Amino acid sequence: MSENKEQFFELQNLTVQYHSGNSIIHAVNDVSLSLNAGETLGLVGETGAGKTTIAKSILQILPKNSVENVEGKILFEGKDILQMSDKELQSIRGKAISMIFQDPMTALNPVKTVADQIAEGYRLHQGCSRAEAKEHALSMLKMVGIGPDRANEFPHQFSGGMKQRVVIALALACSPRLLLADEPTTALDVTIQAQVLDLIKDLRDKLGTAMILITHDLGVVADVCDNVAVIYAGRIIEKGSREDLFDHPTHPYTCGLFAALPDLEKNVNRLSPIEGLPPDPSVLREGCDFKERCPYTCRKCDEYNNEMIEKTQGHFVRCWRAAASEQELAEAPRHDGSHHRGGHHGKEHHGREV
């Protein structure tokens, strides 16, 4: 991830705030990301961490009446999406950038046949004839494994997995250069999920599409992504290559996520949950967001300026412990005055530390 002027896609200090009643909800705080053409980035986080808000701000489809403020830059092929006119946006949405929505049951128009829905967008962007658009729609459906005999059926006649295929065909119809997939398999069963993930991987490789995959499922990320960013309370707390994240998870939150997963390979008697709850999004905090839940929290955390630290090349962590030496970690002064207990939590995640 070099500082290249012609970066394919980049988020710079994106901040999104909603208003709710009298309070401001800080949904996304100062998020910076970059993506090369053809690359897949996994965006992982819990409910309410701000994953979907990021995707929606990229396409500028945030609910206008509840957004308080959007700051930062969203650079797509060098142009800032936030500065674009409606007309420019129209030409990008669904064509250069498109999105697979989480819930296939509600993402489709119930009163149009699936082929017509795909043809509609294609005709709009390509300006071709109805017949051509329909033909293209049929070929898209064929690519996702739906035959022409079912193309003129309505969404309610399809099962969940088939509907998600239609949504994927719809998103890929105009050969987008960037695909935003928001929890594309969460609503599906494991066997169907495996089918859909294989399909997405296949199509991505065939068409060379870059992708941002939003999910809370670390297993899906391990399967599909080149790079991973972990987001907590609207902030990226760790990012790096897939190997960085899965072999050397460093931020206590990331380690906690791994430890909380039941492991198929091993028999453990007790899971290690992350105690506590995510912080209130209506309060903007100084310093580390994870402080209250962190098993390693200490007085040094109060001094830490919450900057990202580059642990190894390309592997960024928002925790002072990432750059600290063994000795500093051992001597970290705890709030109660004692020293750290040592490997109580986190670090012992499945013993995959190399």
Place this chain on the structure above:
Amino acid sequence: MAALMEVQNLKKYFKSHAGMVHAVDDITLSIEEGKTLGLVGESGCGKSTLGRTLIHLNESTEGRIIFQGKDVTRLKGKEMKAFRNDVQMIFQDPYSSLDPRQTVSDIIKEPMKLLGTMSSNEVEERTIELMDTVGIEKRLRMSYPHELDGGRRQRVGIARALALKPKFIVCDEPVSALDVSIQAQIINLLMDLQDNMGLTYLFITHDMSVVKHISHQICVMYLGQMVELCDRDELFAHPLHPYTKALLSAIPTVDIHKKKQRILLKGEIKSPIDPGQECRFCSRCVYADESCRQGVKLCEVRPGHMVACNKAAEINQL
């Protein structure tokens, strides 16, 4: 250990305009006291219907459900009421299974009030005790469900299920709606409660790693029928049914270095409306042949390991 609940040839059909929906078709199993039976399968395969039928929320179409030696399907009046006290359910969605107009303490009190054998002081005391057991702070007593997060709401649902000191609890996807970090808290809680109170669970889920963690025995369902039933470790070490194999191979894991041999299933699950006698998996199965269209029988292929597949011995070289 004796079986707390035994199910013999249980069937539950629903009428629909297109024919009979075979939601649960000829299930025979037993659950030992103090143990957990995990029930896995795809959405729509009849897991929840089986769970609801077991505790008589649905009337069964055919078959027997024996709970502590008595046939539940024939219970009436007082006996039925006593049975209702002994069995409880924890629901999937903590957002819609709690009355939005009741406070936390009202929700937990309701079953005790309905039973009507406790004085109001006792009910009050028991409520506080239950909140403590499931880990809800006392200050939240007067809160409404919408003020709580998903994990706490699920704890309220659990406290309500425990109120009458049941013996058997059907947990219908109790953690699917929760985030990973919260999910682990609830799973730990459920396992602690089982250890302390000797509860028996039917644990319904589609998440194989969760079911492996919590169950003693696992039953795999496909389209209303049981395709495989055995101990947990046996299932994960030697899955015998082609569907179970595909299911296990499809689980995404966080180990990026392990090469996975994924068995991809072709096609979609077929309709449960009047499915006929053929093996219900045969349209997606790579091993299926003519004999599978004649129907299948559940057989004990290895000790304690039941499989409904004609080809199980052949495929697995047993």
